[in-house]
Structures are given as structure tokens and as C-alpha cells.
Amino acid sequence: MYKGERMVLRFSRGQRVAHWALAVSFFVLLFSGLTLMIPSLAPLAKGGVARMIHRVFAVVFMLVPVYYALADRKGLQALITESFRYDRDDLLWLLRMPRYFFGRVKGMPPQGRLNAGEKIHHALIILTFITISLTGLVLWFGKGNLSQNEFLGMVMLHDIAMYIMVILTIGHLYFTFVYGALQGMVTGYVNEKYAALEHAKWLASIKAEKTADGKLPQSKSA
Template sequence: MKTNKQEKLYLRFNKTQILIHWVFAGSFFVLAGSGLILIVPGLSALAASGVSAIAHRVAASLFMLSVVAYYIKERNGLKRLVKESFSYDKDDIIWITKMFQYFLGKTKTMPPSGRLNGGEKLHHALIVITFFTISISGLTIWFGSNISASLFLMMIWIHNLSMFLMLCLTVGHVYFTFVYGALPHMITGYTTESYAKKHIKWLRALKENENNA
């Protein structure tokens, strides 16, 4: 596929991945917003009607079900994502040590990366971990009426800290998305060849597959 300027486009995300990404992201923002209303004293008046609690539980269900749907519809894609997120080569480690340069928009000295760069791998790995800590602690809080007070309190702390970490990760994700103009990729699913060169090892593999086809 080519753009109007005849720049070649490469498929990076399919329609299922795009849909699940936005359901996951949207449900998380509702979770974060309704959660703040429930725990911040200054916002307690907004929680009086009970709407925020209902919104929190509906969003929590979508948050968890989106990953279940991902596994059902894109099992191989999910396995690939998780495997890549927890697999780091020398270039990935160097990339992570230079992350601050990338944060400032300085990409010339960044090492070559695959489909995911070192920062994206670290981001996804932490998202996977916090997804499970948020889900397990949240379900325990939701349905664990018979557990001990100390365990209940521990689950609340784990839940709140995990949500805070995922919120920080999300803010960083949004920042890089706009700084590097990556939003269209998660709308159309395609990335330009010039952008793909930032993931040169992935681009080389794609071209090699094209040549062997």
C-alpha cells in the first residue's frame, strides 16, 4: 500500500488489535476517573449518587474482557506481543539506557530496534504486569467480602499503586504517540516506510519476506 506521495505503507496493527486497543484504553480511562472519585475525599460528593461505582465496575469488566477477547480472536498475536515484551537483546538494553534522549526527541544515536523498541517492550511488559495486579486485586476487593481486613487493605494498596503505575505508563504512551506522530498507526493500522525505519530490524525482516515471497 502507498500514500499519495507514493511512500510505501506497512501493516503494523490489524482491525482486531486496533479495536481491542481502544476498548482497553477507553475502559482504563473510565476506571482511573471513577476510581479517583471513589478514593479522593475532595471528590466524594461526586460519588454520592453511586453512578461512579457502577461506571467503575462496568469499565472493570470491559478492561478485563478486552484481554480475554484479544486471546480468543488474536491468540498468536497476543502471544507474540507478550513474548517480545519480555525478550530483550543488547540493542534493547542500550535503547533503554538512552531513553531520556528519545524522550527529548533525539533519535539519531538510538540503537536499531525491531517491531518494538526497548522502551515499547518495557512499557508493554509493565502493562501486562499491572493488568494482572489490577485485575486480581480489583476482583478480590469486589467479591472478597469474607476475607480478612488485613488482606482487604493490602489488596486496596496493590490496586491503587498498580492503577497509579499504569496511569503513569499511559501518560508516557500518549506523550510519545503525539511527539512521534504515531496516532494514525492505531487508527489505520499502517505505518509509513519512513517511520518504519525507526524499527529498522523489523523493516528489514518485512522486506526480506517480500523478496522471498
Template sequence: ELLWDSFHYDKDDLRWLARMPRYFMGRAVEMPPQGRLNAGQKFHHAGVVVFSATIVASGIILWFGKGTLGPQGLAVWAMVHDLSMLILTILLVGHLYFTFVYKALSGMVTGYVPEEEALIEHPKWVEEVKEGKIED
């Protein structure tokens, strides 16, 4: 379910991504309504999946292709490998930043957030839970 959600975006998600700088500044109240995951979380999860797979694939290519790729091929795959790692590092730093700006560590550890916070960050999800469409 998390993987599926991470690659599916609706109009509110796209509006959220356009307004992401506001979220960076700790102004979640001004963001479009979101479901269980906000668009930034979806984007983060999708990035981790894609770039982790890219690191694994490019690493295998580099490891086994040393004798056949030639210098240019090795350079290209090394660049793909390194850029993917750089992007994952940026995603990690962003993850840590939001963990502390929004005091989300307890929610990450326990899986629970106070309803007041959920209403600000994930109002669509709160509505679905209250209507019995999904379990909390």
C-alpha cells in the same frame, strides 16, 4: 505475537532501555536498532498486561476478602491495587506523550508508517520485511 514480543528482550532492547532518556527527548536516531516493536513499546505492553491483571486480581481480593483479610490485609491489597492503577496512569500519560512527540497517531490508527520513519525507529523490522522473513 504482540504478547510474546512484549516479554522477550535482546541485547539491543536492553541497550535501548538504558538510553531511553534520549528517546524521551525526541532523539530516536541515536537509539540502538529495533525490530517491529522498540523496547519502550515492549516495556509498555508488558506493563499494561501485568498491572491490569494485578488490578483485577487485587480488586477481586478486596471485594471478596472484606470479611476475612482484616484491616492490615485490606490496607496491603488496597495499596497494591492503587499503586497498580498509578503505574497504569503513568503508562497512559507516556503513551500519549510519545504519540504526539513522534507523531505516531496515524501509524497507530492505520497500522502503517512511512518507510523513512520505520528505518529510523525499526531498522531490524524493515530488514526482515525486505528479506521476506516476515510480512509487512
């Protein structure tokens, strides 16, 4: 970021708090869950502390959408609707994704607030979030009422959702660092040049909302 650069608001405070609460609870759940799942890590789960941590953070994880809805209802609605809506530019973007994978943005079709890859990532996160939460609740509260097969089925679904989330998170981290996107999720702002290159349709839509004094409604100088 250079002094004088124009910055555009990409993530509200509520969106950032929700994101980091989700990320932290996800990693705590992952590592505490692995101690319950992998026999060689079982000594770490001795005394029931890991199981307790897993349950406490499962509650935090499941409350994230509730917090998101209270802090920024429009942001949550946009995340859900945009993640499942794809236009022609998104399909073209996906066809050209191999070049984006290696850090080349020039020549990619213009994108909205989320690029097509982010849309797929976020849509799968929403679906796996629902699966892992529901199966987790059944395993927590329904254990005594399930047959052995039902119990194993729930464990399998819970594990599959976890594996998918791990793969998605590895991809998510890769693109975050290849494209230097971290600043947006930390400060809320991205520079306007970055927005023009990566999310041209989104930048055009917020420019169309210019206020009477001609300034972008959600911009500042670095």
C-alpha cells in the same frame, strides 16, 4: 502522510480494537475510581452510579485480552513474548534513551517491532493489568470474607497498580505525540520511512517475507 508513500501494516484490526477498548475502559475506570477514592469527589459518587460504572468497565477491561486472543492470537502472543525479551540492541537503546526522550532517533540502535522503551512499557502494563484485575476481583467478591488488614492490603495493591498505570500512560502519551505514532494505531499503517527509522529490524523481517510478485505482504500506497 503523502500520496504515493509506501505504507506498512503495523497493527491488525483486532489489535486496534483491543487497544482502544483498553484505553477507553482504563480512563473510565480511572475517573470513576477517583470519585470512590478521593473524599472531595465523593458527591460525584452519590447514589452508587460511579460504583456501578466502575464495575461495568472493569468487566470490559478484563475482557480485552480475551477479545485480543480471539481476534488476533498471534498478535497477543507476540506482544507478550516480545515485551519480556531484550537483546543487546535493546540494552544499548536504553542506555541512549535520554536522546530519544528529546525526539532524536538518529544514532539509536536498530529496533524490532517494539523498541526497548515500548517493551518495558508493555511488560509493566501486563503486570499491573494482572495485579489491578486480581485485587479488584477480590475487593468485589471477597469483601465479606476478608479481615480488615487483608482488605486494606488489597486496596493498597489496587491503588499502587493504578498509580503505576497512570505514570506509564503519561509516558505512553508523551512518546505517541513526540513521534507522531498515533496514525499507526488509528489506521493500522505507518509509512515505510518511519518504520525504517524507528523499527529497522522489524521492517527487514517483513521485507524478508516478500511475496512472489516482489511486493511486501503487508504494504499499500498512501
